[in-house]
Amino acid sequence: PPEGRPYNTPDAWLKNRYGIGVWNADALENAFAYVGSKQRVNEWLTRAQTLIKELPDAEATRDLLNIETSEQGRDPDVADLLENAETAKVEEKDAERKRRPSRDVHPAAIAWAALVIQFFVERLQTVPREGRPTHLRLALMKLLEQFSFRDQIARPIRNSIEDRELPQAILNYNSLEALRRAFVAAIESIEIAATIGRPEKERGSPSGQPAGGGGPAAIKLATFLEEVRRCLSSQSQVFGAADRGGLRVLEATDVRGLRFRAVFIAGLVEGGFPLRASRDWIYPHEERERLKRYGLTLEDISPATLLKEEHYFYQSACRATERLYLSRPLLLEDDSETVASYYIDELRRAVAPLKIESVPIRRDYEGNNLDSASTTNELSVALVRQQERHFHRGEKRELQSGPRIKRLLALARNDGFVSNSALRRIEIERERASYLFGPYDGEITDPNLLALLKQRFGSDFVHSASGLSVYGNCAYRFFGLRVLKLEPRGEAALDLQAIDAGKLLHDILRRFFEQHRRQPLNELDREQLRKELADIADRVFDEHERVVPPLNKQIWKIDREIRKILLDQVLLYELEIQHNSSAAGVVPAYFEVGFGGIKSAVRDPHSIQDPLELVRTTFVGKEAMKISGQIDRVDVAADNTLIAYDYKLSTGSSTDDMRSGRSLQLPIYLEALEKLILPDHPIAGGGYYVIRGGNERRNKGLHRAQALEYSGIKATVNSVMSDDDWHRIREEVVAKIWDFLDHMRAGHFGVNPSEKDKTCRFCDFAAVCRYDRYRIDRKKQRPIELGNAW
Ligand code: SF4
Structure with a gap:
């Protein structure tokens, strides 16, 4: 709606939200990238059509992709956003580029982008692919008019431009003018080229029109554009008349008879100016003269020329009445060192006992003096x-x-x-650069904003396990992601992105295990199970393919097969561990158990709407904090003992990660199972279950040493601990969570990545947070004495 009118209908709100019906460059770019900005127009439109058709229909996959943006979807772990998140090197930048956002573009936004593209295509197609240069120019100018090119440039000036915008506006105007001139120059050069080679009598007017009239023959649009581009790049802009008080740049041959208070001669290097006689043994002067007679002209190194160079140098040097500056670059473009011209020494000797002062000058100005x-x-x-x-x-x-x-x-x-x-x-x-974390390092200091934060993170706010972990990794990233809700732009990729791969594998495992809930798999037919798993995988991949048509079918096929092999390996591993713990009767029983209203259709029927509540005692009484989450899988033993699992693509988190708050999911899941979901069941532990791993897929987590018969994990791995440690770590984690909440309410969103550059590896906020390890470390070294909360 026009300015000042509220979006009073859901349609109007949606249109505004997705930038539909208006020129919203950001929203359009999001849609282009989502469909695949590197595709040809026809392919782009076809893929866009498929996406628009399929996106609203495929319910199951739709939920997997979290298309419903108005509700909070399930967060993937930061580490799961990339398959190689844990192994990728800190400086490996490529990995980041392959990410895509967890939310997808609304089908209506794709439809609008498709309309815009079609509009552009239609207009572009009106320009003939071939024609006389003057006709092509007219058609192109008309096209620019249709795109309101001139209007776009003129508009800011019409609306009382501010001083600081003036240079940009003028530059735009100049560019438009430059484009016009380039069109004219291109036409001229094409006309001249057309006349070359024609007999003299056929050459008509000075403009190159042939005597018979009609101008040069038709040329291809691409050729014309190429010439326009060349003319544009060879243009130089002249701003105003020459300044008499300014510098004059002259060639050595032009200075005769002139006098200047100061003269600068640049490029005084051996092999440069002035060129000095050197004997060329392969092509001496006489040989060069002979070659010249046969039409091959090499550089003139005749004694006369060299003498002329010397003469020009002395002539230029003598034009100075007060100061003479001789300069040379110390390095050339290819970093090779230069040798000072022999003539500098010559001059030094000539002017003795006067001295030539030598000053090295840096490229930039130091400002020391x-x-x-x-x-x-x-x-x-x-x-x-x-x-x-x-x-x-x-x-x-x-x-x-x-x-x-x-x-x-x-x-x-x-x-x-x-x-x-x-x-x-x-x-x-x-x-x-100070020792404190201030408003430019993520500290919120404005009282109104602080009040808002306190309200937002009040007792009704439902935190998510993954959101709290984001805060534990970097408070500033949490601020960008959860408070400002900024998202990176998604780009369609050739291969299956890690984030999608993770979701799909979760879904396949859930569907497979749901069919065998509480069934010991090792008692069933192994080959039959393998086939069943492969069939489910195919079904899930097919659904995904419908909603996200692959850019490259071959790569997608390979991706699918690789994932199926992974799943097959998981199944074989699963059969083995079920066999090992069969004495305790451990079987997979719950899959994707949610708590706290996580929105997801793919959740276990035993999920609980209520959130987990952590309670603490404060000065003013008891305070509760709500947390939501979704547990990938819970196994139950014959005596009702539980083990929780969190699927991971490559590797799980360490106990250090949990204690420092970088990875809070698992301890939160244990709290939820114990206090909310299955309160009467004893717990043997919780661990990570690595999908892409070897024989040791479950070595990380929090496992009780006294209950290893349920998991079959070796007693020697680090994640196995005494009951005391098990409880202590969980208490530490709960204390950490409260700590995080207090910091959020106090506006502490410092640029302070928990593991320095390692945390920043795949972060989308690097461009805005300006993290500098040494600057931040310095702040952290003096937190207490300066009363800093960090
Ligand atoms: S780049 Fe690093 S410091 Fe900056 S927001 Fe991301 S994790 Fe935090």
């Missing part, structure tokens, strides 16, 4: 740097005094050399 600043920009940099150096330890002898710098900066600000926004940014950087 105010007097060396030659532009207002350099002066500003020098002032800011000098002021900054006053704040730090170190040598200050070269610096101007603090009050003087302050006064100069005030003057610079008054005269507009240093903008207010630059000073503001300096303040922010200074604050960031």
Whole structure:
């Protein structure tokens, strides 16, 4: 609706939410990427059609993909977002790119993007693929008009443009002008090319029109565009008339008779200017002369030319009345070192006893010396740097005094050399570099926002086990993900993404085990079970394929087969462990048991709507905290003893991860089983069940040493512990969760990744958090003395 009118119908709200019916570049880009932005238009449209048709229908897969964005879906573990999350190296950036968001694009958004694309296609198709250059130019200009190109550029200026927007607006205008000129230049060059090679009498007017009229023959649109592109790149823009007080750049041959107070001669290196006589043994001067007669011209190294170079050098050097600057680069583009020209020494000898001063100059301006600043920009940099150096330890002898710098900066600000926004940014950087976590490192300090946070994370808020773990990994990431609800843009990928693979494997295992609830599998026909599992896998993959048509059918086929092999291995492993624990009668009994209203159709009927409640005593009485979650699988023994499992794609978390709050799911599941879901059952432990593993798939978790007969896990692995330790770790975890809640309410969302760069590996917020390990470590070293909560 127009500005000021609320979205008073669900349709209007949805349209606004997904940017439908309007030019919303972000929403459109999301849809393009989701369908696959690297596809050809026809393929894109076909795939988009399939997605639009299938997305709303395929209920089961729809739920797996969490398409319903208005409700909170089940979160995948951070580590499960990538198959190789645990093994990928910290600096491996590719892994991140393969991620896709947990939420999918709404079918209506895809439909709208398809309409926009079709509109573009239709317009683009009106431009002839071949024609005379003038006709092609007209067609292209018309196309640009249809896309309101000119209007888009002019609009900001029409609406009373602000000072800071002016340069951009003018630049846009200049670009439009440059494009027009490029069209004209391209037509001219094509016309000239058309006349070359024709007999003189056929060449008509100066514009190259042949005598018979009609202009140059038709050319391909691609050729014309290529020429326009070339003309654009060879254009140079002239801004205003030459400044008499400015620099004059002249060639050595042009300086004769002129005089300047200062002359700069650049590029004084051996082999550069001035070229010095050197004997070329392969092609000496005489040989070159002979080759020239046969039409092969090599570089002229005749003594006369070299003498001329020398002459030009001395002539240029003598144009200076006060100062002469001779410069050379120390390194060339390929990093090879240069040798100073022989003529510098020659000059040194010639002017003796006067001295030539030699000063190495860095590429950027250091700002050490105010007097060396030659532009207002350099002066500003020098002032800011000098002021900054006053704040730090170190040598200050070269610096101007603090009050003087302050006064100069005030003057610079008054005269507009240093903008207010630059000073503001300096303040922010200074604050960031301090010893405290401040508002620019994730601390919320605004009282209104703090009140909102307190309200949001009040007693009614239902936390999720995975959300709390995100906070334990990095509070700032939690802020981006859960408070601001930012999401990365998803891009359709050629292969099955880890996040989808994880969901699909979970679903296949759930369907398979549900058919054999509380049945000892090792008593059934092994081959029959293998076939059954493969059939279920095929069904689930088919459903997925309908909803997410593969970009590449062959890769998808291979992906499916690889996943089926994995599942087969899981089944064989499962048969073995059931055999080993058959004495205790342990069988898989519950699958995807939810608590706390996790929205998911694929949940066990024994799921519980109520959330887990943790209770603590505070100054003002008892306080409860609600947590939701979903347990992948619970096995039950003949004597009702339970073991909880959390499926993992590659590896589980360590006890350290749990105690530090990085991986809270398993301890929370144990609490939920004990207090909420199956309160009368004793618990043997909880562990990770690795889908892609070898023989030791269940070595991590929290297993009671006294109840190993239920799991069959070796007593020597680290996750096996005494009952005391088992209870202690779980208590520590609960204390940690309360700690997290207090910090959330207090607005502590510091850029403080729990495991430094390792935590940041696959994070989508790296571009905004500006994490710098050394800066943050310094803050963490002095938390208490400065009263910092961190
Ligand atoms: S990149 Fe690292 S510090 Fe930044 S938000 Fe992500 S995990 Fe936190």
